[in-house]
Amino acid sequence: MTVRTRFAPSPTGYLHIGGVRTALFNWLFAKGQGGQFILRIDDTDAQRNVEEALAPILHGLKWVGLDWDEGPEVGGPFGPYYQSQRLEKYHAAVRQLLEAGAAYRDYATTEELQAERDAAQQAGRPFVYSRRWRAETDADARRLEAEGRQGVVRLLIPREGQFVLNDLIRGEVRIDWASEQDHVIQRADGTCLYHLATVVDDHDMQISHVIRAEEHLSNTARQVFMFERLGYPLPQFAHLPYVAEPGSKTKLSKRKLDKYLKNRDFAQLMEHGQSIARRLGLAVSAETFNPVIVDFYEQVGYLPDALLNYLLLLGWSLDDKTEEFSRDEMLKHFSLERVNKAPASFDCEKLVAFQSRAMQKLPSKQRVAKVVPFLQRAKLVTDPPPCDTAPYVTQILDAARDRVKVAGDILDFDDFFVANEDLKFDEATLEKRLRKPAGARDLLVKYRESLAQTESFSAADLEKMTHAFVESNGIKIGDIVHAARVAITGKAVGFGLFDTLAILGRDRCLARIQRALEITA
């Protein structure tokens, strides 16, 4: 039997990080065994603009490289892949359930139902619908309709016995049927609800393994009930632990952003992303741009593989030491047996560590290719770039090393791309390194002369020259390095000064020092 899994998001307008992990596990499980991964859109409830709300989800999945064998845009033999376009199939299933005596027409009003619920709560017993407005015959139905009531279709759930699920991750789970409700599967207006639609589609699309988050565990009994009464073979179920909030075991949710922002690491990740977005001139509201939403990582310049590698380890592990997985290795090693049961909280710092490591391992050319678009969007490099951009950026990246953790970090080195006269100086550093220390400016004047006269402008030779300069002036190296750095880059920090000088070249260094001296005069 070929393995077929599915990811079934509803069009919400964004792709949640937890959703990506669910998609990833489905994708790995199917693809690792030569099976198919299906994308289905659960839009039974959608009154909104589906196209618009779906686009970011499709885009996000493509960005992380979780491609689907069947679904929107690619089609497939079991389409359509939008639940809103499959209503007839659901209606047929409802009819079948009705005929099999597994469902019934019900005419209770919302108020009547609520009254029963309240009564149950007052009496301190669990709510079980009395089935008082159930139409057992067509005549009943006509009579109730004549009263002006509207009918829905409910599942006729058994009131005794036990349901036993053999979950691939959680093992045996038992639930009393009596604790299940007679769930509505079709509304008065004829539209169908999620549980029914999922069952029909999972069967229709020949899904072999339903891999989804734990919050669906309690939905499984009613779905299995429908599978069985519809005469469908049962797929295997695997309920993943959910992804929890940073520093907590509560389910991660987009709605609680304010709370997460109080978490130091989360706030830091967010701030880092926002500072890059600002420099790109991106208008970003926290609502649509935050670390819970996948788009955030793309905008800031994360590597999809690093994100996925991190997510893979959130609830799964291979052994006691392997942490880095390429796409192929993930496919080769992933298994449901090694998925954990306990929820795993989202750790921003570990994600960043994975990203940083992946970025450093990237071949130089690819890193340049990742970074250049950010320079272009920040208007620091033209589009298309001049032909000397690649070698120039390569030099910067090599010198910056892991200071460029995400592609957007290249903007920290904007001083390499601005014209001399546009260079902005950090006032505090200017004060500390040039204005305040006695003789600092005079020293810089002399150093500038040495730079003007020195023969080779390579980093290694500049270092030798500088050491000689330090010695002949009887100063410490720190006395000149900091002053020179702020004069040339405008900043207090950066990578090695000699690399900086060499990359910028003699003309720019001399001009910038000159300007710094004038400003501080």
Add this chain to the structure above:
RNA sequence: GGCCCCGUCGUCUAGCGGUCUAGGACACCGGCCUUUCACGCCGGUAACACGGGUUCGAGUCCCGUCGGGGUCACCA
């Protein structure tokens, strides 16, 4: 509250009865390196929720307690 799930360092985890004086990773704390900020290197702190069983032997099996979470819609 009912039902269900879960419980090893701060976090992600390894552990499937003896090899556990509990291993790895991120974070944290020292030290070294150093022109700043990083990196790197060396070292360190830190966990089996608790209580009963079972067993020669329990982090590992069973029960209970406690704690955390999920879910209880004409949402998905």
